[in-house]
Amino acid sequence: MNVPPTVDTVSVIGTGYLGIVQAAVLAEQGxxxxxxxxxxxxxxxxxxxxxxxxxxxxxxxxxxxRESGRLTFTTDHADLAPAQVHLLCVGTPQSADGHATDTSSVFGAALALAPHLRPEAIVVGRSTVPVGTAAAVQAALSAAAGRDVAVVWSPEFVRQGCAVADTQRPSRLVYGVGRACPTTLAMVDEVFAPQLAAGTPRIVVDHATAELAKQAANAFLATKVSFVNAVAEVCERSGADVKALSAALGLDPRIGHQFLSAGLGFGGGCLPKDLNGFLARAQECGADSAAALLHEVAQVNQRARTDVVDLAVEMVGGSVQGRRVAVLGAAFKPGTDDVRESPALRVAVELQALGADVMVHDPLALDNARRAQPSLRYAETVESACWGSDLTLHLTDWPEFQAIDPVDLGRLVRRRCLIDGRHTLSSERWSAAGWSYRAFGRPLAATALDAEREALVPELRTWSTA
Structure with a gap:
């Protein structure tokens, strides 16, 4: 009987968002x-x-x-030779044209690793890649190593803000294999033994299916977000209330409340990139219907930001030129300091381009925001951001912003005008404090039902993304 070697040492190649969380969790697990x-x-x-x-x-x-001594760092691929399993966690950004996924780092990491592989070692891809990449990586790696190297593609499904918990207790483990080898599968199982012992579902598929499992999942979530924002356009023009409509839709168990909150749309380092990568691959494959759908999902997401900018211009009388605008939020979502593809920052930049004096505050992401958009002004507190403002925009749904006292804040601003870009503040509470409250897709008379609806469906107060 062929007994696989016991896996006690692994390498993690790439210490970006995915890699550092993966490395820390695996070392903490032993x-x-x-x-x-x-x-x-x-x-x-x-x-x-x-x-x-x-x-x-x-x-x-x-x-x-780190203190256990089980986690060490290096820049030298030769130092990875003791590992039995190598996890590729390198970045796969959008290519220079802004559409297809750039997989050069994946191939570069694999080829640099080839001379240092133990005979029994396997490679596990965790990066998000276009369909067809895993088979190409296996071919290139095997050619460079001079032997058949087993490559398993096991995409991660972690959400920023929940990455540690999602790595420790993932919703599923997907193993994409070129051919099902019991020894190879057993080695991957050893790496993820605590997760499997906790009952995480495990599915073994081919390389292509595993690659699509990640991109298709994120494309579906993006579609759900864009769907409700498209509906918000109809609500804005017909007088309907998209928040009430979302509550009704979400009570259908086939639909659910998650990712069904209208607002600025999705951002971050995953959904926009994966959607565009999937779109580019669909176009390359000639899957025209899929490409058309994904293109419109991306367009709706961009329009959601434009809609908020237009609403801001409307609220201050037709022009933001010279107006003081407070933007609450810079991170693309709460719980992270990541400002990649941040809808909040995009709105802030667009308002500044229209002549507004924009002041941005975020509880965690100010340093990254300054580096990403140095032309904007930034404030260390909510109060300093809102001092003397003509308009306040709530654009990242931080708990700190939920806790703001609208009466106290109203004493600091020039005009009590609020746009709730995340549809999560209590319109009843802010209106009672004398604020003009607006949210795209909600009629002005919608506030009276907020308290009753939020008591019925508390899930509506939580909006999360991948």
Missing amino acids: LRVLALDRDPERVDTLARGILPIAEPGLEEVFTIA
Whole structure:
């Protein structure tokens, strides 16, 4: 009987958002983890115990892993030779044209690893890649290594703001294999033994299906967000209330409330990139219907931001030129300092381009926002952001913003005008404090039903994305 070797050492190649969480969790669970990154500065920072990202729960797990001695960092691929399993967690950004996925780092990492593979070692891809990539990586890696190297593609399904919990207790584990080999599967099972022991479903498929499992999942979630924002356009023009409509739709168990909250749409480093990558691959494959649908999903997402900008112009009398605008939120979602493809920052930039004096506040993402959009002005507190403002925009749904006292804040602003870009503040509470409350897709008379509806469907107060 062919007994697979016991896996006690793994490598994690790439210490970006995915890689550092993956490495910390695996080391905290008991594996020896050799983490590699090409950036010497990042490796030095991590080796000194400094995390480059903010993610709930990560600091605690990272500290345990590092202090145990099981987590080490390197820039040298030769240092990865002891590992039996190598996890590819490198970035796959959009290509220079802004559409297709750039997989050059995936192939580069695989080829750099080839000379240092143990005879029994396997490679597990965790990065999000277009369909067809895994088979090409396996062919290139096997040619470089001079032997048949087993490659399993197991895409991650973590959400920013929940990445540690999603890595420790994933919703599913998908193994994409070129051919089903019991030894290879057993080795991957050893890496994810705690997750499997906790009851995580495991599905074994071919490479292509595994690759599509991630991109199709994110494309579906993006479609759901864009659908409700398309409905918000109809509501805005017909006098219907998209928040009430979402509550009614979400009570259907076939639909559900998650990702069915109208607002600024989706952002971050996953959904926009994966949607565009899937769209580009669909076009390459000649899947015209899929490409047309995905294109419109992306267009609706962009229009959601334009709709809020137009609403802002309307609320201040037709022009924001010279108006003081307070923007509450810079991160693309609460619980993270990530501002990649942030709808909040995009709205802030567009208002500034129209002549507004924009002041941005975020509880966690100010440093990243300053680097991404240095032309904007930033405030360390809600109060300083809103001082003397003609218009206040709620654009990232942080709990801190939910806790704002609209009466107290009203004493600081020039005009009590509020746009709730996330549809999660209590319109009844803000209106009672003398604020003109608007949210795209909601009629002015909709506020009276808010308290009753939110008591019935508390899930509506939570909006999450992948």
